[in-house]
Amino acid sequence: MVLQSFRTPRPTSNPYLAALLESLPAGGERGVDVRTFSWRTALLGRYDVLHVHWPELLLRSHRRGGRAARAAATGLLLARLALRRTPLVRTVHNPSPHEDGGRLERFLLARLDAATTVTVHLSARTVGTVCPGSTAVVVPHGHYRGQYAGHEHRAPVPGRLVHPGLLRPYKQVEALLAAFTALPGEHSLHVLGAAPDAALAGRVRAAAAGDDRVRADLHHVGDAELVRAVTAAELVVLPYAPRGGSGAQLLALSLDRPVLLPAGPAAAELAAEVGPGWVHTFTGPLSPAHLQAALAAVRADARTGTRADHPDLSARGWDVVGRAHADVYHRAVGRAAGDHRAHHARPVGAGVGGA
Numbered sequence: 001m002v003l004q005s006f007r008t009p010r011p012t013s014n015p016y017l018a019a020l021l022e023s024l025p026a027g028g029e030r031g032v033d034v035r036t037f038s039w040r041t042a043l044l045g046r047y048d049v050l051h052v053h054w055p056e057l058l059l060r061s062h063r064r065g066g067r068a069a070r071a072a073a074t075g076l077l078l079a080r081l082a083l084r085r086t087p088l089v090r091t092v093h094n095p096s097p098h099e100d101g102g103r104l105e106r107f108l109l110a111r112l113d114a115a116t117t118v119t120v121h122l123s124a125r126t127v128g129t130v131c132p133g134s135t136a137v138v139v140p141h142g143h144y145r146g147q148y149a150g151h152e153h154r155a156p157v158p159g160r161l162v163h164p165g166l167l168r169p170y171k172q173v174e175a176l177l178a179a180f181t182a183l184p185g186e187h188s189l190h191v192l193g194a195a196p197d198a199a200l201a202g203r204v205r206a207a208a209a210g211d212d213r214v215r216a217d218l219h220h221v222g223d224a225e226l227v228r229a230v231t232a233a234e235l236v237v238l239p240y241a242p243r244g245g246s247g248a249q250l251l252a253l254s255l256d257r258p259v260l261l262p263a264g265p266a267a268a269e270l271a272a273e274v275g276p277g278w279v280h281t282f283t284g285p286l287s288p289a290h291l292q293a294a295l296a297a298v299r300a301d302a303r304t305g306t307r308a309d310h311p312d313l314s315a316r317g318w319d320v321v322g323r324a325h326a327d328v329y330h331r332a333v334g335r336a337a338g339d340h341r342a343h344h345a346r347p348v349g350a351g352v353g354g355a
Helices: 015-023 039-044 066-084 103-115 173-181 198-209 223-231 247-254 265-274 288-304 318-345
Strands: 002-004 049-053 088-092 116-121 135-138 160-164 188-192 214-217 235-237 259-262 279-282
Touching (some): 002 015, 039 066, 066 103, 088 103, 088 318, 103 116, 116 318, 160 173, 160 247, 173 288, 188 223, 223 247, 235 288, 259 288, 265 279, 279 288
Parallel strands (some): 002 049, 088 116, 116 135, 235 259, 259 279
16 A cells, blocks of 8 residues: 555646556556545555655645644654654655745655655656665656647647746746847747745736736646647747756647757756757746747748657656556565565674665
8 A cells, every 4th residue: 555645636736646646557466556645544544655745745834833733743654654664755856845944844854855765756867866865766757648638739829938837936937027028029928827926926917017918827727728828839938947857848748839948958858858849948047039049940840840740758658657656666665674674684783884
């Protein structure tokens, strides 16, 4: 039995989580029984593996006193994992939280890192960045082709740029707005996604109010609306380098829309994987010239046939991802059992080596 650290996915949940649940094989020797999270199950229920995503979310709460209660519960959870020698698997969506949660949170996150048996990395670039005592396994972020196939796909609108996804300061949406508003001509920009930071949301709305070519929908967007918006793009602009995997990049590519990303190893790896014409890059601060150059390249690719009809996402099918996770869970149980046997076989006074 695997206990996931997230509750049953809702329409507003990260689509990665629902796709992961659906992908896990059931039955057979390598099958997985899975449950979603509740604190009652985590502290009192029976499970063989705890799989944690975004560990800081275990500790955060919008309610008064909620953080203290979550911290206490997390301390009890750590004690239970140690007492029962239950392996902890962590997916490294980000090596560290995007926002600092304070000293107590940092302490408990360090304890969770130390308790981790296996880390699942969405990219080899994050291996070694967290949980140094864990076994590292790379399982790429799955694509979203199947999830969005049943929704209306629109033809791209000439000059339309789109920035989809949850808005956070590190995603550089303000830099995109500054570059776009200085871009002359018949272009349009659509920014869509919830904005938890009220100050950032205000600045984005103000920028949109100052240029009637900019549309800002700062709320959770349902699947049908999201697909219509992204497929209407001539180019999806994501002017930030993710520290782990990027669901927004995979969303755009799953819907057969090229992306503009900051130049760097991550973009180069993605471009080599998906094929020519799908990933465009820029160096330095994003500028109107970068947007113009990327749009020109997208149109040239279409004229010359450089870009295939679909990017190559064959390595990111959820059947592959699901089987890989099942293997991770069985591996974690095996390693925990091996560590337990080694501990009891170790002579008194022997040193303890790292994994």
